Amino acid sequence: MDEEAAAHELLGMTRAAVRRTRAARRGFWFPLVLFGVLVIAATPWYRTPTPACGAGLCTISRAGDVWAATLYWLVAGGIGYAITVGYYRWHAARVGVAGRVWPYIATGVGLLAVTVACTPGVDNGLLRGPWQNLAPFEALHGMMPLLAVALGLFVLARLERSLPLMVFAAFFLAVSLVANLYDVQNLTAQVGWMPSDQWHLLPNLWLAGLTLLLGGLGFGLPDLLRRRRSV
Amino acid sequence: MNHPTQDLDDMVHQRARLGILAVLHETPRVDFSFLREVLDLTAGNLSRHLQVLEEAGLVVVDKGYEGRRARTWVRITRNGRAEFGKEIARLRELIRRVDASMGDEPGATDAEPPAQQD
Numbered sequence: 534m535d536e537e538a539a540a541h542e543l544l545g546m547t548r549a550a551v552r553r554t555r556a557a558r559r560g561f562w563f564p565l566v567l568f569g570v571l572v573i574a575a576t577p578w579y580r581t582p583t584p585a586c587g588a589g590l591c592t593i594s595r596a597g598d599v600w601a602a603t604l605y606w607l608v609a610g611g612i613g614y615a616i617t618v619g620y621y622r623w624h625a626a627r628v629g630v631a632g633r634v635w636p637y638i639a640t641g642v643g644l645l646a647v648t649v650a651c652t653p654g655v656d657n658g659l660l661r662g663p664w665q666n667l668a669p670f671e672a673l674h675g676m677m678p679l680l681a682v683a684l685g686l687f688v689l690a691r692l693e694r695s696l697p698l699m700v701f702a703a704f705f706l707a708v709s710l711v712a713n714l715y716d717v718q719n720l721t722a723q724v725g726w727m728p729s730d731q732w733h734l735l736p737n738l739w740l741a742g743l744t745l746l747l748g749g750l751g752f753g754l755p756d757l758l759r760r761r762r763s764v
Numbered sequence: 765m766n767h768p769t770q771d772l773d774d775m776v777h778q779r780a781r782l783g784i785l786a787v788l789h790e791t792p793r794v795d796f797s798f799l800r801e802v803l804d805l806t807a808g809n810l811s812r813h814l815q816v817l818e819e820a821g822l823v824v825v826d827k828g829y830e831g832r833r834a835r836t837w838v839r840i841t842r843n844g845r846a847e848f849g850k851e852i853a854r855l856r857e858l859i860r861r862v863d864a865s866m867g868d869e870p871g872a873t874d875a876e877p878p879a880q881q882d
Contacts, residue, residue: 554786554790554798625793629794629796630791630798631792631837632791
């Protein structure tokens with residue numbers, strides 16, 4: 534029937550326009566790459582100090598290092614989200630389609646503020662105080678900000694209406710939990726990489742950082758090549 | 765009961781205008797050039813459709829400059845969003861009724877909600 538054919542045609546046209554708009558608006562590869570770099574750049578703050586031994590007793594003083602890690606996440610997270618806003622603005626001006634990004638930024642910053650409380654600095658600081666019963670935090674590797682990044686990606690996936698990003702966010706959440714709860718060096722040792730005691734958290738941090746970085750490049754490069762070809 | 769074609773809104777039930785609202789429904793604001801390219805319209809044609817939609821209170825057109833470059837951004841209003849949703853629902857209903865009258869299984873069409881994830 535003519536009316537049905539016309540309705541199908543209109544809906545088909547609508548879907549095509551929506552698909553092109555979403556494709557043009559999409560920019561989530563950028564925060565993935567950016568936060569991948571920021572996670573890997575946190576490496577110096579996850580060095581475990583060498584124990585000072587004497588008279589049969591070894592002590593570890595972590596205060597300086599761990600507070601620096603906390604400060605790093607606050608500064609790096611803030612800068613990371615600010616750069617992400619800047620990128621989305623630039624992207625909107627370039628392609629002519631604005632993306633909704635503020636809910637992602639608000640979620641990311643909010644969660645970061647909460648999870649920074651669980652980095653080694655605040656963790657150790659609080660555990661010496663009245664919060665000593667929060668023993669489970671001791672089992673974490675001070676990488677709770679990774680969970681903030683992971684949960685923020687779910688919001689971004691919803692905003693960008695991207696199922697692939699939603700799947701990646703779930704995968705990265707799992708990686709973040711592994712980085713926080715498991716000694717990844719147990720696995721890297723099997724492939725011949727056994728970092729020194731000082732750097733035993735490196736495999737955990739790099740696993741998360743490289744996951745974000747490679748994920749971002751995996752999403753971004755095909756888009757970039759497609760745009761280059763269409764220019 | 766009205767025939768579904770009688771329910772279609774003449775303001776929105778028009779290929780270009782429905783396309784404009786579909787694009788704007790997806791994003792906070794869109795550049796005039798992007799709309800022209802995606803909908804394959806001439807500048808004059810798009811301007812006329814935007815004027816009609818703006819007068820009906822369904823879109824807002826913001827003209828300004830970015831550096832030295834003149835730029836026109838278009839965004840959908842709350843009314844525009846509502847009208848777009850109603851129109852899509854009407855089109856689906858039309859297809860459903862026609863399919864039902866022909867003895868087809870409902871839902872056996874290629875009509876998907878525009879807001880689905882891809």
